[in-house]
Amino acid sequence: MMSYRNSMVAKSAAKRTFASIATTEKVLPKKYGGRFVVTLIPGDGVGKEITDSVVSIFEAENLPIDWDRVDISGVDRKEDVKAAVDSLKRNKIGLKGIWHTNAADQAGGGSLNVALRKELDIYANVALFKSIEGVKTRIPNVDLVVIRENTEGEYSGLEHESVPGVVESLKIMTKAKTERIARFAFDFAKKYNRKAVTAVHKANIMKLGDGLFRNTVTRIGEGEYPDVKVDSIIVDNASMQTVAKPHQFDVLVTPSMYGTILGNIGAALIGGPGLVAGANFGREYAVFEPGSRHVGLDIKGQNIANPTAMILSAALMLNHLGLETSSARISKAVHEVIAEGKSTTKDIGGSSSTTDFTKAVIEKLSSYK
Template sequence: MQSILPRAKVLVPSLRVIGQTRSATSLGLGIQRPTPRVGSPSVARFGAFSQLTWPPSLTLARQLPTKYGGVYSVTLIPGDGIGKEITQSVEEIFEHLNVPVEFERFDISGATSQDAALFKRSMDSLRRNKVGLKGILYTPVERSGHTSWNVAMRQQLDIYASVVLCKSVPGFPTRHRDVDFAIIRENTEGEYSGLEHQVSAAWHLGAFRLTPDRLTSSLSSLQSSPGVVESLKIMTRAKSERIARFAFDFAIKNNRKTVTCVHKANIMKLGDGLFLNTCRQVAEEYKDSGIKFNDMIVDNASMQACSRPQQFDVMVLPNLYGSILGNIGAATVGGPGIVPGANIGRDYALFEPGCRHVAKDIEGQDVANPSAMILSATMMLRHLGLDHHANQIAAAVYKVIADGTVKTPDMGGKGKTTEFTAAVLKAVA
């Protein structure tokens, strides 16, 4: 099968040499682990589709997950919806190849707060193992006061960078060809702060200085409104700078040419203005690297991603915009069933499908495309240094897609999840 990404050297001078060349044949197999940046608050270490950042002061023991008896312990959270079906595909493949990974499984449902104690135990497991593989936990829209456990994981573990690579896949024709861009999303703040509350009209008016002509119209609109809600969007310079550096380091180590900051600073001049200005300042530090920098307003970026996605290379975005553009990007290359993802922090890494869809509408029907979850698992294997197993599995997945012998409904066929998994097992070299 023809390589989708070029061969790439894999070097970590300060840690260890994982391998000298890549025989990558898939989207997830051509990304380098970067060399340390002298004077930077962090150094980076790549896995497929992902970059891990490590302060130089960390010891090797803290940089890598713990290995017991030659086997890595990994926290597994199948999640809701199709999660159990697609994680079962991963477990079958790992067992078939004797992958040295032992899963510590937690069957949590985000649909009920009754699993709070189990969620806490899963977090303890993630802190202990330092790496996890998960499906998506359902977050009810209708029940107030129930925090998303997906968001809670990212915030509590400070896994601040979401990385999703949107790249055309041979054998999976879509409207757009030659798509190849990375979404780098800030994962821990913005509108996802979860800080919102209801306020009275009187309190709300007293909190602002209104001119007499605006006061009348404001009173009128509030009196006719059934309620007033304030939702806080938290943006900090430190976290904006951290994700901007991540994006530029990613671009450098993966031979990317351009970083695009996506924002709405024309309207949200303070919040998004801070993000944009911070990205611009970081871009100045990287101007000698050859990486170009530009910015685009989020509504225009959404349109451009739909109409001409080939123009993008690396996009760095605040939390909410990253979620939206990540889904648009996935749509350009085939949808949520094909795009894997990673959530990366200083101390922890959590791998999951790039589009965070529960897919409850097809739950239990054996029709879900397991590719995104299987490929997310290969990203995890590369993070663990198990490159050979990652190569085997990812190459097999893309061979099955290219051959077209088994296509799940999202790929235009009638294949089953179990049939696709069986085809991958057969294709493993």
């Protein structure tokens, strides 16, 4: 069986490239009779609509993907998470929408997304914030990567009410997991010719926890990756600088909460959450999902969601599976449809539906030789 560690960058012929992602860990998906079995988790909100878009495109392209689908029932969501975990343990690779954490989930133990990542130790989240031709933004040519640690920090999920009216939330930072995410970030930078890695922290206040994160990233960078520039920045300033001058950053590596904050800023810079591709990696599993964690409950069922982020995340998945040609074709078609502006969704200035955008991508693909 081939190795997927060194899958190539999927290149778009539409005047820009879209970097693919491959973890330094070995993730081997199941493959039977020349076909891959992939876990499909539509998630909440607009998840079904945008994953249906991917399924339609894959069917039109006749790709060798068989879906192992896990839906949220709304009856026992913890059992749904267990079903998703079991499916991913079988298949190793997944495509996922975002789960909404409601009051019942909180009462039952917290975020379903965090639970999934912790259960499978999917420790690295990668979100790509890259300007897309045809989308009008205030700052052009943004090309920024945010890599966040997925399993500890503020999202450790450890909190309790010690006495009535007093809640304690534990933020866990460990040397081992910080070294792991630091090496992932520097390996990513080297693999995709990125020049600098910046550690985002709040060590001026949380001197031990965030101090450990900042100092560990700096030590790993200076000691093991001398050809990649390493620096650090306080999260407050990072937020301001990202809004004002995003081009000064290349790869940002963060604890969990700071990555979420900077991810929302990055989404705003390039035109919204419907454009951000992303992925999550662990030693054994890879789960691809939109890089901006917006569920879209307010537009659920209206057929107006932008499926770009999910489609491009799926293209990253194809590249990870070694299907580079299909990945490049789909990325190219999406970028060309957006650049033409005839079938874009409302969030980026158009008036087309999710279905219309999907059809336009399929038609574009059919025009290629």
